[in-house]
Amino acid sequence: MLTATTPTIEGRRIAQYYGIVSGEAIYGANIFRDLFAGIRDIVGGRAGAYEKVIKDGRNAALADMIAEAKAMGANAVIGVDIDYESVGAKGGMLMVSITGTAVRLE
Numbered sequence: 001m002l003t004a005t006t007p008t009i010e011g012r013r014i015a016q017y018y019g020i021v022s023g024e025a026i027y028g029a030n031i032f033r034d035l036f037a038g039i040r041d042i043v044g045g046r047a048g049a050y051e052k053v054i055k056d057g058r059n060a061a062l063a064d065m066i067a068e069a070k071a072m073g074a075n076a077v078i079g080v081d082i083d084y085e086s087v088g089a090k091g092g093m094l095m096v097s098i099t100g101t102a103v104r105l106e
Contacts, residue, residue, distance in 0.1 A: 001066050002076040002105070009076065009105060018072040018102035023064030025057040026087065026095045057096035058082060065098045074102035 002009065061082075069077050080100035087095045 003080050004078050005080050007079050012105045014103045015106045016104040018074050021065050021068040021102045022099045023061035024097045025060035026093055027053050027057050028093050057094055061096045061098040069102035072102050074104055076103050076105045078103055
């Protein structure tokens with residue numbers, strides 16, 4: 001399924017709008033990941049464990065949004081927006097939410 005952050009797809013006409021679709025994923029932080037990320041903050045470098053959680057969350061939320069669009073009969077989602085938030089007690093969880101507009105392109 002074609003997904004785009006733009007409101008249109010160049011060279012393609014939108015034949016039908018189905019409406020807003022979304023996907024969400026929430027991942028808990030891990031004490032060991034937090035410990036190693038803290039060490040990494042001190043010595044420098046990338047926090048690979050957190051990057052993996054962010055990527056996994058984005059992929060899961062995207063898959064949910066695409067499944068919802070397919071169930072409506074869409075073949076594309078336009079205007080896609082991805083948001084990241086920390087939620088839960090002391091911000092111990094990461095929430096990824098993705099929204100867009102399901103459409104049928106000719």
